[in-house]
Amino acid sequence: MDHVVCFILGGGHGGALYPLTRSRSVPAVPLAGKYRLIDVPVSNCLNSRLGSVFILAQYQSVSLHRHISNTYKMDPFHGGFVEVLSAQQTNETSDWYRGTADALRQNLRYAEREGVTDVLVLSSDQLYRMDFEAMVQGHRASKAACTLGVTAVGPNRVRRMGAAKIDQGNWVRNFVEKPGRDQLESLARPEAEDPVRPFLANMGIYLFQWKVLQEMLGETPHMDDLVTQVLPRLMNQGRLRAHRHHGFWEDLGTVQSYHSTHMALTTDHPPFDFHAPDGTIYTRMRNLPGSRVNSSSLRDTLISDGCEIGVGCVIDRCVIGVRSILGEKVLLRECIIQGANEYESSDERRVRQGSPEPPLGIGENTVIEGAILDKNFRIGRNCRLVNRSGVNFADGPFYSIRDGILILPTNCVVPDNTVL
Template identity: 30%
Template sequence: MADPFPKDPAGSTVALVLAGGRGSRLDPLTAARSKPAVPFAGQYRLIDVVLSNLAHSGLKDVWIAEQYRPFTLNQHLAGGRPWDLDGTRHGLRILPPAEGREEEGFSAGNGHALAQQVPILRSFGAERVVVLSADHLYQLDLRPVLAAHADSGAELTMVTTVTDEDPSRFGVVQADEDGAVTAYDYKPEAPEGRLVATEVFVFDVAALHEVVAELVAREKAAGEHADGEEDEDGDPVASSLGDYGETIIPAFVGRGRVREHRLEGYWRDIGTLDAFYRAHMELLDGAGLDLAAPGWPLLTNPPAAPPARVWPHAEVSNALLSPGCVVKGTVEDSVLGPGVVVERGAHVRRSVLFGECIVPRGARLDAVIADVGAHIPAEAVGRSRPGPGNLTVLTPATRDPDSEDETTGGAAAKDG
């Protein structure tokens, strides 16, 4: 059978963005869209961060593995054009779930999703694959990472950082003075140190193929009955490789050829509502992601909307206003997405409004996250001291859960 992916010398490095997760910790913001498609900083989407890093790093083969509710995400991606990734031979490629071979179909975790792409990576001729998630904020030039990976002879290079958050939420890394990784503990109850993996990994594809094959063979052997039949699920890949932090990464560390590459500067995991809100407040404080970093701006598929308008009687302080916004009332320490209207007599404080909603006269929002199209009541909503788990989230209550439409009306409020 002819190889469906002829080898191309220019495709020796592929970037694989794992963008198929449900994102349940960001619910209800992920009820009708995938996590990478969640709006961020007004006119952007979460996936813009990783795609901008890849585009600025000069990586031209970018593959996006999708699964959960991809419609809105694909609309935004526009074939890769906003990041100059709309090439004919190289560029952005969408990897939807598929049926036909046992390694295909819907994945049972990011480890399984990674394993599903190994045959295609090998057929494509990729020697290295950069595996990334789409729910982290950072700015990173991957060229030095790839150069260090090649020079060290490592099978896996993981980008690490020293976190100011609870390290037990992440993969905790131990490394010697030369950067060799000696231990990796995934979400340990008692973490040793604050050095964590940022979920940016550079794998040698040949080694990845070996490790996945070994793990699958081991699980298959353990699942076979005495008569040689397989376990009930019949899919050793899905049953053994759920999360790569629990299976694939530890297996690489056990082989003894893993290096770390330290990321200095801002890094934030925004996989929870509290972290998502905090990242926006850091943006406003000047301590978060630099959206207009010289030579490294955040790129996006911008909305087709006129410039934001602030009326003479409006009061605006320390705010990000997206195209299409109209402000007649008071906005402070807030982020307004495309098409948000703040009427005269309305007050928005320390809030994040995604877009296409009206804040009417009499509304007072404090520490609120409002989804696209949310109905804002003409009353006080939110709490003046929002501590962890105490945010107010407004969503369009009448949205059809099976619909991909982000602009339907209705309202619902819940504490995150």
């Protein structure tokens, strides 16, 4: 695995996750209370003994840079690195990345080193656990120009993704991005072991031969996108192969999938288990105390480090992020609470005395349902934040609603007695 270099694509402006991406890039969006989305692909690389990892960033990359530099401090005696490469003007180009292929084109030179044979390209908005060694071995044995990671999905999901049709040797014979209903029959696998999931979807995981990728991107400067331009060309040449992933995999690139996946994590048998001893998901180490829960009722809930839960709270199917502060008799149902970057100091609390702005956290007697509260929220007392009308899309003075889910952005302030 020493001869494989990994590039993780940082994505665009992240409109499908807005307002979670209002002040950060997609890879820096919080995950499961204490992680960031970028921790998943980086951890999979490290667990697969891949030590050369580049993260390609373009939009609002400050928090991503900070997280990577504070988290992945590699041992100098064993080598390896995790490095963020931001879009930049050079003598060769003055443009931002025009697409996924162009992002690789502009940064391949940083990966040039003796002995590199393969390039692994990953996405930064997915949740899965995968050992890439088996994929690399199959890729090299088949001598494929590119190996595409695929997983079985049903018809509703495949229409939002790319679908591959493979032969008995796992060579891709047809590939359609976001297929229509009239194309599904030709892409289904009649021999599928699970008739509910007869399609093979593109996971956004690509393993290229180094020389092939270098030549294609160098000789065809008009090719800017991997999925719509590079992969079809390799498929038509008979050089695109598929590698099947059988474990859990979920794209978290929309508010709906982000919220529903978090709710699934709170169940007795979550589809993805962060507690699993094999395939650890790494993140920043924090010197935080254990969480304190005072005479409250909790059901199917994840609580991260350093939280304070007041007396009489009722929390049902929630993910509670680091440093979350809840006053007395708060009711939370099906919420993602991202927590805070820092505790509020005694001096800060003293300065705010008499201010109409609530303290950091959630005030007493407040009810919140079906919501995502981003970092550093200040929610007053006796508030009721519930999308009772079932609005699917809206923007208000202190909130947004996407896919019916109420979202309070970073540093949101909600006065006492607010009713939504």
